[in-house]
Amino acid sequence: MSVVIRLFQVADRQAVRKICADSADMGKPAERIFPDRELLADMMISYYTDFEPQSLWIAEVEGEVVGYLSGCLNSRRFLRVMIWRIAPGILFQALIRGIFLKKQVQRFLIAMLKSFKLGGFKRSIPFDKYPAHLHIDIREGFRGQGIGQGLMEKFFAQAKNAGIPGIYLTTRQDNTACRFFERTGFSIAARYPLVIPEGDNFQVIHSVLYVKEL
Ligand SMILES: CC(C)(COP(=O)(O)OP(=O)(O)OC[C@H]1O[C@@H](n2cnc3c(N)ncnc32)[C@H](O)[C@@H]1OP(=O)(O)O)[C@@H](O)C(=O)NCCC(=O)NCCS
Numbered sequence: 001m002s003v004v005i006r007l008f009q010v011a012d013r014q015a016v017r018k019i020c021a022d023s024a025d026m027g028k029p030a031e032r033i034f035p036d037r038e039l040l041a042d043m044m045i046s047y048y049t050d051f052e053p054q055s056l057w058i059a060e061v062e063g064e065v066v067g068y069l070s071g072c073l074n075s076r077r078f079l080r081v082m083i084w085r086i087a088p089g090i091l092f093q094a095l096i097r098g099i100f101l102k103k104q105v106q107r108f109l110i111a112m113l114k115s116f117k118l119g120g121f122k123r124s125i126p127f128d129k130y131p132a133h134l135h136i137d138i139r140e141g142f143r144g145q146g147i148g149q150g151l152m153e154k155f156f157a158q159a160k161n162a163g164i165p166g167i168y169l170t171t172r173q174d175n176t177a178c179r180f181f182e183r184t185g186f187s188i189a190a191r192y193p194l195v196i197p198e199g200d201n202f203q204v205i206h207s208v209l210y211v212k213e214l
Contacts, residue, residue: 001061005150008056008068013049015065016058017041023137026175035104036097042090044135045070051081057154059138059147067138069151073162075125075133107197114195114202123170123192123209130166130211132159136177152184159214166213173206186210 008016021037024030024044034040048056048070055071072078099105115121134155138147159167171177173191190209195202 001145003066003145003147003150004060005154006058006060008049008053008058010053012058012065012068016049016056016068016070017045019065019068019137019139020045022139026172026177027137027140027143033104034108035102036094036099039090039093039097039099042086042093046086047078047081048072048135051085052078055155055158057151059142059151061142066142067136067147067151069134069136069148069155071132071134071155071158073132073159073164075127075131075168078133104197111195111197111202115193118193118195118204120193120195120207123190125168125209128165129213130168132164132167134167134169148180149184156212156214164214166211168209168211170207170209173208178208178210181210184212186212 017038020041021030024040025033030037030040052072055073057069057071058065059067094100100109136148136151156167167186168189169181169186171181172194187210188208189211191206192209194205194207196205197203
């Protein structure tokens with residue numbers, strides 16, 4: 001299998017959004033956690049495709065996009081763009097599509113509120129030390145073949161060349177990808193309580209903040 005790793009082009013946008021929605025639930029399709037794939041992709045990937053495509057790396061096999069690493073070199077800018085440019089559009093779309101009337105979304109929001117009450121969002125990420133962050137997803141059927149590692153190496157080199165001192169990422173503690181992040185040099189800096197809907201109940205698990213110095 002010959003894998004090409006290259007920067008994102010506008011023509012990749014739909015393929016990247018599809019992989020994002022197909023992998024959103026720890027590598028499984030989004031539908032178990034959120035009912036609207038387009039809105040979910042807007043939340044999770046539109047910053048990277050539309051505002052920082054120069055840090056979005058694509059893995060391609062025989063002309064097909066099979067994975068991506070969406071990087072960001074300036075997480076303060078990311079937060080500003082998310083709050084002022086992306087979130088208002090998502091909220092508007094959510095309202096006109098009646099998203100808040102769906103039981104699954106109401107439970108998702110209740111879980112977020114419970115996480116907030118437990119201090120799950122009191123994250124003090126030291127942006128001076130770790131200004132960059134990333135997300136990574138490989139399509140099912142192409143995992144475990146070195147593609148994730150290849151994407152990571154491209155982004156690490158890009159960030160290092162840009163003089164970035166460190167990178168962070170967050171994931172769920174029960175995600176098997178934790179092993180991958182440890183293999184690629186990340187270590188755990190903090191854990192935060194995270195409440196998730198589970199059947200008719202809620203379950204408290206943890207999210208993990210991983211960091212890596214360059
Ligand atoms: C996690 C993921 C990005 C890893 O990419 P990949 O191409 O499958 O990983 P690689 O083949 O490059 O593996 C690199 C190393 O990590 C290890 N590894 C990768 N995925 C692993 C997993 N799920 N569990 C345990 N180890 C894993 C590999 O064994 C390999 O170790 P080795 O060098 O000792 O052989 C990919 O499997 C994926 O997209 N998973 C689903 C989505 C996801 O969970 N994304 C992260 C969300 S935060």
